[in-house]
Amino acid sequence: MTGSEGARPSGSNRRTVVKGAAWAVPAVAVAAAAPALAASPKCLTAQFLGDSCKQPGSGNNFGYRLEICFTNTCATSITLDVTQVAANTGNPVVLAVSQDPITIPAGGQACLPQDVLYCSNSSANFINVTFTVAGQPGTQVISVPSPVQTCRAEDQFC
Numbered sequence: 001m002t003g004s005e006g007a008r009p010s011g012s013n014r015r016t017v018v019k020g021a022a023w024a025v026p027a028v029a030v031a032a033a034a035p036a037l038a039a040s041p042k043c044l045t046a047q048f049l050g051d052s053c054k055q056p057g058s059g060n061n062f063g064y065r066l067e068i069c070f071t072n073t074c075a076t077s078i079t080l081d082v083t084q085v086a087a088n089t090g091n092p093v094v095l096a097v098s099q100d101p102i103t104i105p106a107g108g109q110a111c112l113p114q115d116v117l118y119c120s121n122s123s124a125n126f127i128n129v130t131f132t133v134a135g136q137p138g139t140q141v142i143s144v145p146s147p148v149q150t151c152r153a154e155d156q157f158c
Contacts, residue, residue: 043074044104046129046142051115053151055158060121062087063158065151068129068144069111072104079103079134085116087124088143095119101134119158 048066055063066085072078081101086092095118104110118127126143133140 043072044078044080044142045071045073046144047071048127048144048147049111052147053149053155054123054147055151055156057123061158062120062123063151063156064118064120064124064127064147065155065157066116066118066127066147067111068116069109070102070104071109072106075106077103077105077108080131081134082112082116082129082131083139084130085118086128086130087118087120087122087146088126088128089120089122089124091121092124092128093118093120117157 047069049069050067051065052067053065055061057063068082068085070078070080079101082097082099084094084096086094095116097112097116099112099114102110102112124146127146128141128143130139130141132138
């Protein structure tokens with residue numbers, strides 16, 4: 001570098017423009033994706049309905065029958081795929097869920113077609129339901145209060 005280069009008047013040269021463009025493109029991509037990701041948890045809720053119940057746990061054996069339902073208050077329908085459930089405890093048992101995706105209409109509600117039978121090594125106040133939303137990258141998690149009703153005596157599965 002010569003003394004005259006150091007005295008160059010402020011302005012942008014080719015290297016500065018390229019460096020600025022390299023940083024601007026990822027920021028725009030992230031900013032564009034953020035509203036879609038931010039919108040779905042605000043207008044999508046989950047709850048355990050119908051047959052949902054908990055087994056009276058003993059030792060390290062706790063069971064939950066989960067009828068997982070979603071309510072959509074968005075202006076458009078949402079298609080999602082529940083991928084797993086896990087208790088909100090420190091060392092949860094994670095259960096992979098393998099069911100077809102469901103579509104929740106705008107302003108409507110939909111449930112998974114089959115109950116999920118979840119066996120855990122501890123009692124949980126909440127159960128985390130992990131899912132993917134069609135057209136959005138990554139996974140999302142909603143913590144749902146554990147069912148309060150006790151399963152029938154003939155409905156012991158863990």
